[in-house]
Amino acid sequence: xxxxDETSGGTRNQGSAPQAPRAAVIVGGNRIPFARTGGAYxxxxxxxxxxxxxxGLIARFGLQDERIGEVAAGAVLKHSRDFxxxxxxxxxxxxxxxxxxxxxxxxxxxxxxxxxxxxxxIKLGQIDSAIxxxxxxxxxxxxxxxxxxxxxxxxxxxxxxxVQKLKIIGRVRPKDLAPDAxxxxxxxxxxxxxxxxxxxxxxxxxxxxxxxxLSFNSHRNLAAAYERGFFDDLITPYRGLNRDSNxxxxxxxxxxxxxxxxxxxxxxxxxxxxxxxxxxLTDGASTVLLATAEWADAHGLPKLATVLDGEAAAVxxxxxxxGLLMAPVFAVPRLLARHGxxxxxxxxxxxxxxxxxxxLSTLAAWEDEDFGRTRLxxxxxxxKVDRAKLNVNGSSLAxxxxxxxxxxxxxxxxxxxxxxxxxxxxxPARGLISVCAAGGQGVxxxxxxx
Amino acid sequence: xxxxxxxxxxxxxxxxxxxxxxxxxxARRRVMGTSAGERLPVVSHEVRxxxxxxxxxxxxxxxxxxxxxxxxxAGYVHALAFPVxxxxxxxxxxxxxxxxxxxxxxxxxxxAPILFSEPLDIRSWAENLAGHRAGTQLDxxxxxxxxxxxxxxxxxxxxxxxxGVFLPGIDKPGNSNGSPGSSDFxxxxxxxxxxxxxxxxxxxxxxxxxFNPIHLSVLSAKALGLRxxxxxxxxxxxxxxxxxxxxxxxxxxxxxxxxxxxFLPARVALDIATVHSGSGGWERSDYVAWNPRSGRRHFTGxxxxxx
Numbered sequence: 001x002x003x004x005d006e007t008s009g010g011t012r013n014q015g016s017a018p019q020a021p022r023a024a025v026i027v028g029g030n031r032i033p034f035a036r037t038g039g040a041y042x043x044x045x046x047x048x049x050x051x052x053x054x055x056g057l058i059a060r061f062g063l064q065d066e067r068i069g070e071v072a073a074g075a076v077l078k079h080s081r082d083f084x085x086x087x088x089x090x091x092x093x094x095x096x097x098x099x100x101x102x103x104x105x106x107x108x109x110x111x112x113x114x115x116x117x118x119x120x121x122i123k124l125g126q127i128d129s130a131i132x133x134x135x136x137x138x139x140x141x142x143x144x145x146x147x148x149x150x151x152x153x154x155x156x157x158x159x160x161x162x163v164q165k166l167k168i169i170g171r172v173r174p175k176d177l178a179p180d181a182x183x184x185x186x187x188x189x190x191x192x193x194x195x196x197x198x199x200x201x202x203x204x205x206x207x208x209x210x211x212x213x214l215s216f217n218s219h220r221n222l223a224a225a226y227e228r229g230f231f232d233d234l235i236t237p238y239r240g241l242n243r244d245s246n247x248x249x250x251x252x253x254x255x256x257x258x259x260x261x262x263x264x265x266x267x268x269x270x271x272x273x274x275x276x277x278x279x280x281l282t283d284g285a286s287t288v289l290l291a292t293a294e295w296a297d298a299h300g301l302p303k304l305a306t307v308l309d310g311e312a313a314a315v316x317x318x319x320x321x322x323g324l325l326m327a328p329v330f331a332v333p334r335l336l337a338r339h340g341x342x343x344x345x346x347x348x349x350x351x352x353x354x355x356x357x358x359x360l361s362t363l364a365a366w367e368d369e370d371f372g373r374t375r376l377x378x379x380x381x382x383x384k385v386d387r388a389k390l391n392v393n394g395s396s397l398a399x400x401x402x403x404x405x406x407x408x409x410x411x412x413x414x415x416x417x418x419x420x421x422x423x424x425x426x427x428p429a430r431g432l433i434s435v436c437a438a439g440g441q442g443v444x445x446x447x448x449x450x
Numbered sequence: 451x452x453x454x455x456x457x458x459x460x461x462x463x464x465x466x467x468x469x470x471x472x473x474x475x476x477a478r479r480r481v482m483g484t485s486a487g488e489r490l491p492v493v494s495h496e497v498r499x500x501x502x503x504x505x506x507x508x509x510x511x512x513x514x515x516x517x518x519x520x521x522x523x524a525g526y527v528h529a530l531a532f533p534v535x536x537x538x539x540x541x542x543x544x545x546x547x548x549x550x551x552x553x554x555x556x557x558x559x560x561x562a563p564i565l566f567s568e569p570l571d572i573r574s575w576a577e578n579l580a581g582h583r584a585g586t587q588l589d590x591x592x593x594x595x596x597x598x599x600x601x602x603x604x605x606x607x608x609x610x611x612x613x614g615v616f617l618p619g620i621d622k623p624g625n626s627n628g629s630p631g632s633s634d635f636x637x638x639x640x641x642x643x644x645x646x647x648x649x650x651x652x653x654x655x656x657x658x659x660x661f662n663p664i665h666l667s668v669l670s671a672k673a674l675g676l677r678x679x680x681x682x683x684x685x686x687x688x689x690x691x692x693x694x695x696x697x698x699x700x701x702x703x704x705x706x707x708x709x710x711x712x713f714l715p716a717r718v719a720l721d722i723a724t725v726h727s728g729s730g731g732w733e734r735s736d737y738v739a740w741n742p743r744s745g746r747r748h749f750t751g752x753x754x755x756x757x
Contacts, residue, residue, distance in 0.1 A: 043508040048518035055519065055696075065697075065732075092517040094696040238520060239504060240567055 023306045024119035025293050025450050029412020030057035031286035032238035033245065034400035037138040040241040041283040046075045046082055049238070049285035050089040050135040053405075056236030057131065057287045061301055064094045069127025071101040072114040073287070075135050076403035076438075077182055078105070079142040086133075108354065109312070109443035110134045111286060111407020112435045116310035116445055118290055128295040132411070134404030135285035141182050148176035186438065188318045193325070193438065194355065198264025198273050200323030201357035204364040208272035211356035212256040215277040215397045218353060222394025223249035230393055234412055246280055246400040277356035282400030286408030288415075293450070303450040305415035305431070310445040311335035317440040325358045327442030328434040329365045333376050335432075335444055343383035347424050348417055348431040350410045351385075353396040358436055393417065407435055411447070418449040454494035454575040462497050462530075462572075463537040465659045471540055472548040479547070488617045490588065491543045494575035495534050499597050502530060502566045510657040514685065515692040522564045524704050525688030527604045528556070529658040531592040535574040535608065539590065544576070546586060546612040549662075550674060553683045554587060555609040558704045559756060562603050569597035581622045585613045635747045637740050640719035642693060644739075646681055648715045654685040681712040686739065686749060693722055694735040694753045706751035710741065717742055731755075 032053050035041045041049060050073055058064055073086040082088075086101040106113045111134030118130035145153070152171050159165045185192050191199075201211075225231060226243055235242075261271035263278065289301075296303050313331035315322035322329075328351075336342060343366065351359045365371050366382040376382060393413055396406055414431045421429035428449040436442045502522060510526050511518045522530070539548045564570070571594070578589040587609055594604040616622075651665030663670035664680055671679040687706040712718055719742040727733040734754035740747045 043505060044518050045512075048508075048511075051517040052519055089517075092696065097695075097697075 021125060022123060022292055023450075024122040025291055025296055025303045026305045026307060026411065026415035026447070027289040027291050027296050027301045028057075028061060028304060029234055029286065029288040029408060029415070030060055030236055031234065031405065031409055031412065032056070032284055033235055033241040033243050034282045034284035034402055034405070034409075035239075035241055035245045036400060037281040037283060039139075039245050039283070040239045041137065042139045044137065044239065044283070045140050046078065046085055046135045046137050046285075047089050047092065049137065049283065050075075050085065050133060050287075051092045052236070052238045053133060053135070053285035053287045054089055054093040054095070054131065057289055058094045059236070060233065061289055062299070063289075065096050066099075066129075067096040068099045068131055069129045070118060070121065071095070071099055071131040071133070072104050072118050073101070073131075073133035073135065074104040074106075074110040074114065074404045075137075076105065076107055076110060077136055077138065077141045085135075105404075106443065107437035107439055107441065108352070108401070108403045108406060109435045109437040109441060110404035111409070112310070112411065112433060112443045112445055113312075113407070115288055115290065115307060115407060115411050116443070119307035119310075122290060122292055129289070129291040131287055131289055133285065133287035133408050134402075134406070136402035136404050137283045138281035138402070139283050143182075144180040146176050146178055146180050148173065152176065186317075186324065192263075194263035194273060194278060196317065196324035197278075197355045197357050197361075198267060198271070199320075200326060200361045201272060201355070202264060202267055202269045203323065204361040206272065206357050206360040206364065208257070208270070210360055211272055211277040212253055212274075214353070214356040214359060215256055216251060216253050218391060218394045218397035219248050219251050220394075221392055222247050222398040225393040230413075230416070234416065244399045246282060247394075247398045251276075273355060273357055277397065279354060279396045279401040282402045284400065284402035284405045286405040286412065288408045288411050302419070304419040305447045305450050308446040308448050309335060309338065310443065311338075312441065312443045314442070315440045322440070323361060324438075324440055325354055325436035325442075326361065326365065327440055328436055328444050329362050329442075330376065331442050331444040332366075332432065332434060333378065333382050335446055339446065341430070341446075343385055345430060346432045347389060347421060347429045348392065348414060349385050349390045350395065350414050350431060350433045351391060352401075352406055352410065352433075352435040353391065354401065354436055356397060359390075362434065407433075407443075410435070411445075414447055418447055422449055454492050456494050456496050456573065458496045458498065459534070459537065460497075462500060463533045465533050465536060466661055468533065468536045468540045469549075469661060469663075475540070475542070476547050476549055487543060487545050488619055489545060490576045490579050491538070491541050493538070493541075494573050495538050496571065496573040497534055498571045499569045500530060500572050501569055502526070504566055506657060507566050513653055513657050514688040520566050522566055523688065523691065524558050524560045524604065524702075525684055525691055527560075527564060527594055528558060528592075528606055528608075528684055529660070530570070531572045531574060531594055531604075531606060532658070532660060534572050535590045535592055538574050538576055545579070545617060546588065546615055550613065552611040552613055553608065553708055554611050555707045556684065556687060556705070557607040559605045559701075560603075560704070561605070561701050561756065562601070563700050564594070564603050570603070571595045571597045571600075579617070579620060581616075581620045582611050583622055585611050585615045586617050586620060587611045635740070635745070637719065637742070637745050638721045638738070640742065641722050642720040643742065644689065644716075644718040644720060646712065646714055646716045646718060648679070650681050650685065650714050651679050654682045658682070658684070660684075676711075678713045681714055681716065683708045683749070686712060686718070687751060690720065690722070690737045690739065690749075690751060691753060693720065694737070697724065697732050697735065698753050699732065699755045701756040702753055703756050704751070704753050706749055708749045710746040710748050712741075712748050718748060
C-alpha cells in the first residue's frame, strides 16, 4: 500500500492543484437584505437573523426536516451566550434537529472560510451536503462590563463569607461601571480599520475621484441587479425590508464628491476616505447550500458552480510592512499559480469593498511591476483586472457589510453569475473572490461554473 | 343558534381600560345588586385592518423563546385578538364577571402562516354558556382573517370559568368537566426545566398587554384573593409551543388544558413527546408540565397537524 500511495502522490507536485476525488457544488444561496445599523433589524439578534436566512434557504430548496451533513457559520460581534450560535440557529430552523453545526470566526473572512472549509469536507467525502453562512449585528452588539468589574464579579462568586464578599464589593470604583463596547480598532495598533486603510490608500496614491467612482459603480450595479430581478432567488425579505437599505440607487458622483473625509485627516497627504466610499456598519445574514453533484441531482436541485479552491494569507501590518487589509494581494497570486491561471483567465472578480481604497490599493499592487518582483516573487506585475469584470452586481459599498455575512453574499451571487455565463471560450466561466479581514488577514477563493 | 350581529370597533380596545371598566362594573353590580341577565350577548365584536407592531412582536418572540421570524406565533395571534375578546366580555349585557375568570382550556387553529405585515380582521364573540361543577363556563371565540382576501387564517376557542357563579336555568353537569385523572398523574422524566422569575407575569403582561392584576405582583394578586401572583396560562402554553419548535407543519392545532396554577417564582418541569405518523412525518407533539417538587400537574396539551 505504501508503494501505491507513493506512486500516486508522486504524480503531483507539492503545492499544485490537488486532484479532488469529487467536486463541491454550490446549489444556491439565501440571505436577508442587509440593513443599516439601528434600522429594520435593530432588535433582531444574530440568532434571529441567521435563522431567518436559513429558513429562507430551507424553503427555497425544500430542505424541511432534511439532515444536512454539516452547517458552519459565524459572527464577528458575538455575545458570550452565542457560543453555539450556528447549532442554536439550526435547532430553531426547519432543518432536521439531527443536523450538526459549528461556529467559525475569522473576522470578515468568516463567511468565505465556512464555504471553503465545508467544501473541503465535501471533496474529502466526509459529508455530502452542507450549509455555510454568516451573520452580524452591529445594532445588537455585545457590551461587556469593564475588566475591573469583571474581575470583581468573578472574585465575588468565589468568596465564601459575607465579610469576604463585602471586602470585594468595596473594591468597586466608579470607573469600573463604564461598559466596554466593541470597536473596530486593531488591538495591536490602536488604529481603527478606517485609519489603517487611510495609510494604505495614501501609500498607493489612490485618488478621491477613483474611490468615489468605485462607490458610485457599486450602488449603480447593485441597483441595476435588483431592477432586473437578479436577487429574486437569492434574498428573502425580513422585517419589512426587501432590498439592502444602504443602497442609494439615485446617488451621483457629485453627491459622493461633496462628502467630508472621515479617515486619514491627520496624515500628511490629502484625506480622501468618506462615509460614501467606506462601508457602513450593517446588520444581516447569509447562507449558501453546498453539496456533491450526486446529492444535488438526487434532490432535483440546481448546480450553479463548483468551489475549486481557496487560499488564506496574512501580512505584517503591525510594523507597517503591508497595509492591514492587503493580505488578499498575496493570497490571489498563490491561488492562481496553483491552478496555472492569470488574472486574464478570470471572468468575474468579486473583491470585497471594505473601503473603495482597499479595492483600488489591491488593484494598484497587482499592477505594480516592482511590487510584483520584490514582494510577490513574480517576473513583473501580476496583471491588470479588467474593470468591466469587477463587482458587476455591486458589492459591500452599496449592499453594506455585516462582517461574517459578506462571504455568503458574494459566493451565492457569484455562483449565480457563473451559472448564467456558462462557458467562456469552451471552458467553464471562472470567478475569483477576495475578502480582506481584520488582523491583517485575507481569504480568497476560485469558483467555476458547474 | 342565531348568528351573532357584528359590531365593528374603530381600533383595538385598550386592555388596561377594559380591566378598569371590569372592576367598576363588578363593584356597581355588587352595590346595586344587579345582574346582566342569564344569556350571552348575541353580538360579535370586530376590528379591521389590525397590524402587528414589529417591535412588540420581536419582544414577544424573545420572551417566549421563539426566533424573531416574520411569521406571527400562534400565541401572538391570540394576544392580538385578546382585546377584542375582552371587549365582548366587558359588555354591560355580558352575564358573567370578567375579573377572576379562570382560563380552563384553549384551542387554537393556525390555518396558514401569518406574516407580520399582513393586515388582519379580528372578530370575537362568546358562546356555549354551560354549567360547571364549580360555576359557569363559556367559550370565547375569535377568528382572524386576512383583511385583503378574507381567508380564515387563525381561529381560537378560549374556555373560561366564572367560579362560584351559578346562573338560573343552567344546570351543573355531571363529572364530565372535571380534569380527568389529574390525581393519577405520575410525572415522567422531564425534557426541560423552566426557571420562572417573579417578573415572569409582568414581562408577559408587557408584551401581551394582558395586565390582569393576578399576574403582576404578589400584592395585586392577593387583592383578588390569590396567595401570590401566577403565570399567565397563555405564556406557559406559548413557551411549550415554542419548545415544540419548527417540526410542526404550516397549519396546526394547538390545545392546552390548564390545571394547577403556576405561582411565581417557579420551577416548571416539562415533557414533550413527538408522535410520528405511519409515513414518518410529524403528526403531533404532546406536552405536559408539572411542579417538580410537588408533582402537581400545571397543564397538558397537544400541537397537532391540521389536515
